[in-house]
Amino acid sequence: MDSASSLSLPLSYYQILGVPPQCTYEQVEPAFADRLAQAPRREFSAAVRSAREHWLREACTVLGDPVRREQYHREGKQGLLLDSSQAAVGLLFLYELGEYQTLIERHQEALAVAEDHPDTRLVLALARQALAQEAYRQGNLTLAHLELEEALKILRGGDCLKPVQQELQTLLKRWRPERILQLLAGAADPPSPQRQQGMALLAALLVEREGIEGDGNDQSGLSREEFVQFLQYLRLRLTVAEQQELFEREAARPSLAAQYLAAQAQLARGFTEGSPQCVRRARGHLIKLVQRQDVHLELAVCALLLGQVEEAQKNIERSAEEQAVDYIKNLSQDSPDLLPGLCRYTDVWLAQEVFPGFRDLRSGSYTLKAYFAHPEVQTFLNDPQPAPAAAPEPRSARVMPSGASSSGTIEPGRLLTPVGAEARRRRANLLSPQAWSVAAALVAIFLLGSGWLLTQRQSQSEPAPAARPAASPVQAPAPPTVAAPVPPLTVAPTPAAPGDNQPPTDAQIAAMLKNWQTAKQQALGPEHRTAQMQTMLTGSPQRVWQQKVEQSRQAGEYWKFSLKDLKIEQVDDRRPDRVAVTAQVTEVANLYTDNRLQPSRSYDRPYRVRYSLVKAATGWRIEAMKVLL
Helix, strand or coil: CCHHHEEEECCCHHHHHCCCCCCCHHHHHHHHHHHHHCCCCCCCCHHHHHHHHHHHHHHHHHHCCHHHHHHHHHHCCCCEEEECCCHHHHHHHHHHCCCHHHHHHCHHHHHHHCCCCHHHHHHHHHHHHHHHHHHHHCCCHHHHHHHHHHHHHHHHHCCCCHHHHHHHHHHHHHCHHHHHHHHCCCCCCCCCHHHHHHHHHHHHHHHHHCCCCCCCCCCCCCCHHHHHHHHHHHHCCCCHHHHHHHHHHHHCCCCHHHHHHHHHHHHHHHHHHCCHHHHHHHHHHHHCCCCCCCCHHHHHHHHHHCCCHHHHHHHHHHCCCHHHHHHHHHCCCCCCCCHHHHHHHHHHHHHHHHHHHCCCCCCCCCCHHHHHHCHHHHHHHHCCCCCCCCCCCCCCCCCCCCCCCCCCCCCHHHHCCCCCHHHHHHHHHHCCHHHCCCCCCEEEEEEECCEEEEEEECCCCCCCCCCCCCCCCCCCCCCCCCCCCCCCCCCCCCCCCCCCCCCCCHHHHHHHHHHHHHHHHHHHCCCCCCHHHHHHECCHHHHHHHHHHHHHHHCCEEEEEEEEEEEEEEEEEEECCEEEEEEEEEEEEEEEECCEECHHHCEEEEEEEEEEEEEECCEEEEEEEEEEC
């Protein structure tokens, strides 16, 4: 055989059959049957499948016969020498053995010998895909993406196997959110090529999703709720300039959530850089939201920064955020207007709720005094300004319930902090009058002729501090948990009826545990939907199961469960707010990796579990669970 048209591969008959050299003759036939049943992917040609079967039979015949096996050993064959028509099957054997690196090293030689056959390109691409998945499991997303790109390049080079190319593209897009986070984790100043690539990938992802609130399919597998959580976490890695560019573009779709995010970016940039023009643009975004959300306090802050005293006062009066307004009024008791309280509110709200959302502002120190001392601000305030356009009057129901939307879109207050009911509670805690003595120094702004004068007022009991009080240090926020509204699920947790002080019945307990089985199916299923699971668990189980879901998602795995039976064996410590239950669960559980069934890890059997259930305000939750022997 001409060496130029042949391929020598380090494969023995033992390796082909998957048996050790010391195997008995009786072990050969079952090994052959197993290998024959492990059919290669359907995209391989009939010729490769036939050649594979031929070599498996040849290996079985030789190793299953004592005389022929001894002759095989005497001849000392250390590998296979394959001609161009059979080179692909030899490469397939290497792939099935997991010798991916050997395959990659023989890439060019294999393509030359096999005359650029699609089967050869397929097995080389699959080896790259396997290396990519291994890199992904190890957390090396950069290498994982490079390997997938190489796999695509191999297939595109032969203009073949379009369905496999699509499969690799889908995998790239599935990993894209994590890739974006990794690319944007590096230094932001100066912007690196990796950071620019991350922003480009994010822009492409938003286009495919048709915006933050969109229903487009970006093939990431993220639900709308999960995408909002991803975006919340991603914001912590973006600078104010990056967020401004990103959300200004998204706001043009239009998008309510992006309008608010763009307003925050413009406001933060205007305040820290002394740019009234940025503040005016922030006000423009907020005005577009005022009939859908109560953003009057944000508008009051903008008016303050633009020197529009009357407009600021009107927006405070329009706001329905009673606790924040009371705080401002309490701090302004000795003043003819509300400016002292609004000044304090502005400093604290920006420092503790706005700036932590921007990577480059989180550790800075910015004050209202510094803003008004900026030359650009002084110039702006000294020039005559036209009267501001009044914000439209809110509709009768001007404060919508947290997360609610008449159009089904994500409300800005759900995506960010300051508008929803939860944010109002946080504002009230952050800015409670008890935290800041009314006797403390207050900064007020007075309009004097054509200019402005920033002065400090001093109470009788305490001097005015030069900066924000040290009693409330700014802390970086925890990873975000605010999520978008989720479509109703088919099963909901058993609610805790108000005033119900009776322990749950066996039927109610069984219903709760069946609800949990459904939630488990959704969380570990192909789509990895965790919303129902989060409502069923609390404490340690919630953290443990969330980790399981993430590990399953990253490994390209999912489960399909079929509940056959659930029996309550024993109920202990039955109280109105707590109960301990032992149950027997019988289910069929099939594990899939890359859409292939894994029989060795699947099961069809009963098992016993000890559950601890506790009653929360929103319903019963599982506080602990333990599988019993």
